[in-house]
């Protein structure tokens with residue numbers, strides 16, 4: 317039976333990203349009449365193998381080696397390659413986090429294939445085994461349907477585009493895979509700075525207040541911080557605001573930034589380029605504040621306020637203060 | 641050190657959606673009347689290369705593009721900001737979803753040029769492939785650093801700053817290597833001086849021929865998504881009224 321292989325790079329607990337990969341994997345496997353498998357890599361894979369089983373993977377390929385304690389592309393890639401050579405999957409799934417983006421194209425190349433990055437949905441044909449994935453191109457101005465007919469189809473799913481898997485106990489079989497060699501990291505890690513987000517995580521926030529070029533400078537982000545703080549939300553930004561050095565790049569929302577899906581997404585001084593809107597299109601209500609009534613953002617927003625943010629945000633902040 | 645920077649000419653990604661059209665009956669966008677530009681992340685990559693050259697005497701930056709003659713425009717832009725050399729690898733066929741083919745050709749160019757480092761953008765702003773730099777590294781058998789924002793020389797080695805999902809890491813490595821660049825406040829592209837842009841028009845572009853090999857993914861269809869516009873403009877004479885009305889509508893929509 318053919319396999320849909322989900323690649324899980326977590327240590328200790330399954331991340332939301334991994335649950336999305338498993339969720340998507342499950343539906344692809346059921347459409348194809350295939351079996352759901354998971355590749356679990358690390359120094360201690362026990363907990364993740366068990367968790368993968370609890371979420372429905374029936375074959376679990378584990379590569380366990382002391383050298384793999386922390387993620388590094390070279391080592392994890394060798395491990396994944398060994399798993400793929402062992403189980404010959406029909407589909408290999410990643411998600412668009414830094415690891416997935418970094419590994420999938422290289423893994424595909426090693427298996428003689430080309431990966432498809434940033435997919436939103438799929439359509440599988442059980443008879444032929446042909447799967448067509450939908451992927452935005454031209455920043456989302458067009459949608460491409462790409463047929464992946466020869467195995468393995470190496471695919472990177474867009475984060476937050478697939479429902480996370482629900483627990484479902486199956487009898488899982490764990491297979492230990494031993495790569496012939498695990499290459500050392502070609503780079504020496506000098507430092508790793510994990511940015512601690514204050515307050516609510518951007519991706520989990522119920523309210524996101526994002527600023528763009530229209531803010532005209534970093535000082536006005538304080539208004540956004542204040543509003544977001546009052547609403548229990550988080551601050552995001554457009555690429556231009558990041559490039560201008562107004563906010564840290566981990567706040568960038570969009571195709572090449574964070575994908576968020578809050579109840580309220582407030583875009584302030586953002587023109588609404590597709591590449592930006594790709595990161596917030598799943599929001600319940602998008603609100604745009606922009607001086608230009610012709611700005612494309614009004615084509616994506618549910619509610620629009622035409623005007624200068626300097627006139628609108630202060631009274632808005634006052635009103636929210638009164639409510640809380 | 642010889643740095644090769646990969647530059648792709650693309651349809652202006654800032655083209656508003658309402659002006660984006662497909663070629664009649666074809667799975668490709670219409671290009672008539674649309675600006676062609678250097679893909680934005682490649683501009684960041686070029687900037688990273690130029691900054692490194694400034695810090696490492698004896699370094700050269702060679703701009704390389706794979707494409708038809710017209711794609712030479714991006715090379716001129718690179719020469720205008722003082723890239724040392726500009727090379728086009730001719731390719732007439734429309735290569736979409738062909739990461740392996742282009743990466744193979746770029747790898748060939750890197751070998752031919754004797755490059756020690758190849759810099760690519762993280763994702764071309766047309767087909768949004770997001771992989772050529774990584775495949776190229778496989779092809780050359782070189783280490784690759786992904787989502788690089790800057791490179792510094794450091795005691796005979798190179799120090800690369802790379803973005804993570806939350807935060808960043810600093811890596812030390814040796815050439816040869818591939819750096820896949822993403823945008824950051826430290827690599828905002830410089831602007832060419834008018835006189836350098838003029839001078840670049842007269843410079844010679846070199847050609848390197850390399851056979852395209854491999855195959856593309858199968859594009860089954862290409863469509864412009866229909867988006868329903870139902871934006872409701874919140875009324876009000878001044879900021880206070882608009883803010884009040886916005887709060888009211890958000891409550892009515894049950895998100896507040």
Ligand SMILES: Cc1cc2nc3c(=O)[nH]c(=O)nc-3n(C[C@H](O)[C@H](O)[C@H](O)COP(=O)(O)OP(=O)(O)OC[C@H]3O[C@@H](n4cnc5c(N)ncnc54)[C@H](O)[C@@H]3O)c2cc1C
Pocket residue numbers: 455527528529530531553554555556557568569570571572573574584585586587588589590591592595605606607608611623624625626653654680763764765766
């Ligand atoms: C491959 C690729 C990937 C990309 N990925 C991303 C991404 O992940 N995220 C992202 O954001 N971008 C991304 N971009 C860039 C994107 O195309 C746009 O360039 C960017 O989003 C524009 O940022 P902006 O809206 O802040 O600036 P602008 O387009 O300059 O818009 C500024 C807006 O502010 C308004 N304004 C001005 N003054 C005021 C005022 N006082 N009050 C209210 N409004 C005001 C103006 O009317 C204007 O509409 C990507 C591009 C490419 C090619």
Ligand SMILES: Nc1ncnc2c1ncn2[C@@H]1O[C@H](COP(=O)(O)O)[C@@H](O)[C@H]1O
Pocket residue numbers: 646647648649679681682685704705706707739742746759760761762763764765767768769770771772773
């Ligand atoms: N035709 C091309 N010529 C030169 N460089 C290219 C070409 N296509 C892609 N690249 C490089 O590869 C990067 C990633 O492209 P892609 O994988 O297609 O998104 C781009 O940012 C460029 O640096």
